[in-house]
Amino acid sequence: MRKILMLIGLLLIVGSAWPMFQMAREEVINSKITKQYKIDFVNYEQGFPRPIDTQEIEVNGRSIKIVEELTGKKAPLTHWDLEEGVPAGDIVKLHLLVDGNEVTNADEIWLSNRDKGGRYYSWLEVLKVNDKTAIVQRLTDDDAPMDDRRWKIIWIDDKITEERVSYLTRAENPLGVRLINASGTSQMAMGYQSDILQMYPTLFFPILYPYVTTLLGILLCIIAFFIRKKAVE
Structure with a gap:
């Protein structure tokens, strides 16, 4: 059970990593430009x-x-x-x-x-x-x-x-x-x-993917970690 949860969690995180990185990069660049130029x-x-x-x-x-x-x-x-x-x-x-x-x-x-x-x-x-x-x-x-x-x-x-x-x-x-x-x-x-942030937002993107998929992946990995920790104890 623990391995399955960890595997699913990692797959969700990896599958969501690239669009999350692209969106974060756009926000960082935009913030720098906004602060530096009027x-x-x-x-x-x-x-x-x-x-x-x-x-x-x-x-x-x-x-x-x-x-x-x-x-x-x-x-x-x-x-x-x-x-x-x-x-x-x-x-x-x-x-x-x-x-x-x-x-x-x-x-x-x-x-x-x-x-x-x-x-x-x-x-x-x-x-x-x-x-x-x-x-x-x-x-x-x-x-x-x-x-x-x-x-x-x-x-x-x-x-x-x-x-x-x-x-x-x-x-x-x-x-x-x-x-x-x-x-x-x-x-x-x-x-x-x-142009990832220029897309028209829908329920699927970016809410379900990649936001929810990333959070769900992290949550599953945390649950798997605590299951393993409890099993060791």
Whole structure:
């Protein structure tokens, strides 16, 4: 009996160990980022953060200007666009200027074809990160598979730097992941190293598995230990 309980307990613990580790790791990384960085929007309306919807803004004493270059192309229409008769939005190349100087290569984005949200919603956002400014821009279109998605982050401080983040290599840049999620350019929320905490919670996951299975496994091992101890006595 004792051996069976111990075996079942160990199997439950081992079977639950990997998702428990992944969830714990995500929480630890998130806690570190939260403590180290204060992230805020630069655009507010009636006291609430709003997606960037202006082509010129001043942040931390630096002028940021967005210049649109028409490509003559139109973004694909969604199912809802077709149902509601909404015209296709323009595809433009976006030039980003800081204090009058272009700071990155111009990349294409799909302008919003809706009145709600912002003109650059889900494509571009400007954030304050502690004393710095970060411009986050998505580089892949709406139809790109998650594994292929890429972003660039332009940091504005005493000097201007640019870094690239991809979904597959995001583990190398946890702050970049946090900024992408906060900016709304991720389209779908993503985790720092795993998307395990981004899943829609159900009774089975994560309650029954891995939380209950882990606790039950530990309990069975404890019971088996006390049965053995009592037998020895």
